[in-house]
Amino acid sequence: MNFSALNKNELILTVVAGVFAIVAIVLSEAAQDVNAAFAEADRWRHVIVSNKSFLFFFNLVIVGVAGGAIGSRYKERKRVRFGIMIATWGVIWLVGFATFGVTPVPVGN
Amino acid sequence: MTLSTRQLPYIGVAILAFIYLASLTGQHMTWVNADHDGTNYIISAKYLRLSHPTGAPLFNLMNAGLIRITPGSDYFALAIWSAVFSGLTAGLLFKMTRNLLVPGVFIGSATVVSQSTIVEAYAIVTFLMVLAYYFHTKDMHRAKYVVLSIGLAIHHLPILLVPPFFAWDYLNGKDKRNVLFVLLALPWYLYVPIFNREPYIWIKGNYFKAYLDYFAAQGGLLGGLAIWPADNLLMRMKDISIITLAGFGAAIPFIFLGMRQRFKDKDWLLPIIFVIPAAYYFTMLTSNAYIYMLPVFAYGSLLLTGGKIYSRIIIAVGIVTLLITNAQAYDIGNNLDPSYASQRFYDQLEELPDNAVVYTDLNGWERGAIWLYNEDSGSNQRSVSKLWISERDRDQRIRDIHYGLSNGVLYRSVDIDQTIKHSHIEPWDPTLEEVDELLGIE
Numbered sequence: 061m062n063f064s065a066l067n068k069n070e071l072i073l074t075v076v077a078g079v080f081a082i083v084a085i086v087l088s089e090a091a092q093d094v095n096a097a098f099a100e101a102d103r104w105r106h107v108i109v110s111n112k113s114f115l116f117f118f119n120l121v122i123v124g125v126a127g128g129a130i131g132s133r134y135k136e137r138k139r140v141r142f143g144i145m146i147a148t149w150g151v152i153w154l155v156g157f158a159t160f161g162v163t164p165v166p167v168g169n
Numbered sequence: 170m171t172l173s174t175r176q177l178p179y180i181g182v183a184i185l186a187f188i189y190l191a192s193l194t195g196q197h198m199t200w201v202n203a204d205h206d207g208t209n210y211i212i213s214a215k216y217l218r219l220s221h222p223t224g225a226p227l228f229n230l231m232n233a234g235l236i237r238i239t240p241g242s243d244y245f246a247l248a249i250w251s252a253v254f255s256g257l258t259a260g261l262l263f264k265m266t267r268n269l270l271v272p273g274v275f276i277g278s279a280t281v282v283s284q285s286t287i288v289e290a291y292a293i294v295t296f297l298m299v300l301a302y303y304f305h306t307k308d309m310h311r312a313k314y315v316v317l318s319i320g321l322a323i324h325h326l327p328i329l330l331v332p333p334f335f336a337w338d339y340l341n342g343k344d345k346r347n348v349l350f351v352l353l354a355l356p357w358y359l360y361v362p363i364f365n366r367e368p369y370i371w372i373k374g375n376y377f378k379a380y381l382d383y384f385a386a387q388g389g390l391l392g393g394l395a396i397w398p399a400d401n402l403l404m405r406m407k408d409i410s411i412i413t414l415a416g417f418g419a420a421i422p423f424i425f426l427g428m429r430q431r432f433k434d435k436d437w438l439l440p441i442i443f444v445i446p447a448a449y450y451f452t453m454l455t456s457n458a459y460i461y462m463l464p465v466f467a468y469g470s471l472l473l474t475g476g477k478i479y480s481r482i483i484i485a486v487g488i489v490t491l492l493i494t495n496a497q498a499y500d501i502g503n504n505l506d507p508s509y510a511s512q513r514f515y516d517q518l519e520e521l522p523d524n525a526v527v528y529t530d531l532n533g534w535e536r537g538a539i540w541l542y543n544e545d546s547g548s549n550q551r552s553v554s555k556l557w558i559s560e561r562d563r564d565q566r567i568r569d570i571h572y573g574l575s576n577g578v579l580y581r582s583v584d585i586d587q588t589i590k591h592s593h594i595e596p597w598d599p600t601l602e603e604v605d606e607l608l609g610i611e
Contacts, residue, residue: 115392
């Protein structure tokens with residue numbers, strides 16, 4: 061093989077691809093544990109039932125984004141904008157408190 | 170439609186992929202089925218019963234026909250169709266790109282192999298999701314939603330494609346009413362009330378609240394993974410990294426470049442539909458959701474860009490190595506589950522009385538085997554597991570244990586060898602304290 065035909069970027073890319081090929085082989089046994097669900101049944105014993113889930117934070121972020129989007133339409137009307145900011149904070153606290161005690165799924169352990 | 174010689178290479182790739190996967194397909198029931206799914210789909214195919222939420226109505230009806238015309242055991246008669254549909258996906262990927270590396274990366278992925286050799290819905294769902302994207306690339310926008318509706322009559326996963334497809338149509342001035350064609354999936358769900366009957370499985374009865382509970386049963390899983398404490402989050406980050414790195418191998422840098430190029434060209438749809446199912450899995454409570462990664466491997470392989478000849482050689486060598494490694498690791502009945510753990514458990518049930526109560530701990534495939542045995546033999550054996558989803562379920566399981574104790578028909582499944590999922594059913598005579606401790610009652 062004539063690797064001198066490759067420029068610097070192509071050579072780096074080829075080496076990186078080779079490294080990933082080796083990593084794939086090294087991880088193949090660990091991947092079998094996931095892909096064949098060897099560990100799955102045992103994991104149910106350790107499921108953390110927490111209200112601090114992706115969905116919980118996603119809801120808060122979405123309320124904030126929505127409030128920000130509405131507020132940005134009123135850049136020239138400072139009182140309205142301030143009111144929207146306060147209302148957004150209020151809704152975030154409301155959603156936070158309302159769903160704080162909600163578990164993602166009830167699992168008996 | 171006549172078959173032209175130009176299509177033969179695509180068919181050839183599909184057949185080669187099928188042969189590879191078929192050689193690894195399980196002949197009998199295995200535990201490698203996302204818990205109880207395999208036995209559950211056999212019950213639905215043989216007896217037209219319900220499968221787990223959200224029902225898979227079209228899949229069950231299709232399987233009811235396939236199990237009767239395909240030779241081999243009940244299990245093999247359904248599992249082989251997973252290999253067929255992943256073979257078709259490989260052929261379609263080749264048709265879309267005319268690059269052999271693309272179907273190679275897809276079939277070389279261990280996640281694809283593990284789900285294409287068992288009784289599961291993900292091979293056909295992934296085929297339909299790729300077919301929908303194919304129709305999109307051909308400007309057949311009505312057809313893509315019709316195909317998605319077929320997918321949605323099998324599984325909820327194709328719903329992830331609807332928002333990005335609709336956004337693309339909206340931004341590019343296509344007919345927005347086409348999205349309504351996904352509603353064609355709904356009539357198929359009449360299967361659920363039509364075939365829900367005693368003895369009830371999955372749905373507690375024939376009333377509205379029971380149906381509501383059934384269809385909403387998996388809603389809590391969406392985004393439910395705990396961020397803090399961080400144990401589960403770290404576990405998921407590790408899992409998704411392992412199966413992605415081990416699945417794509419040498420193709421990863423080129424997929425990254427392909428994504429970058431697509432975004433530069435303002436062709437954002439493919440990168441987005443590549444990422445969405447991975448994000449869905451990443452945030453789901455159950456680890457079993459790794460099976461939702463199949464479309465990620467299909468769309469990821471489509472993102473592959475050419476690269477120079479040396480890079481292509483390395484990708485090709487990587488694919489061949491993965492094909493050989495996976496053939497060793499996922500050969501069901503030989504290297505993986507050599508004793509067909511679920512079938513072995515099923516065979517032991519024949520020695521128990523018809524009203525036996527079996528404590529199965531958390532092994533869902535054992536519970537599924539008991540349900541199938543009851544349907545096959547007309548027995549009324551019950552499984553009791555440690556996992557429950559409501560107080561009412563928990564109370565029922567306690568009553569079952571007490572019934573088993575008082576009638577001398579209580580058994581438990583004991584793991585003989587956890588690494589190969591060997592278990593043995595033996596009579597059980599626990600104290601009430603032991604029962605409370607096992608069921609987690611304080």
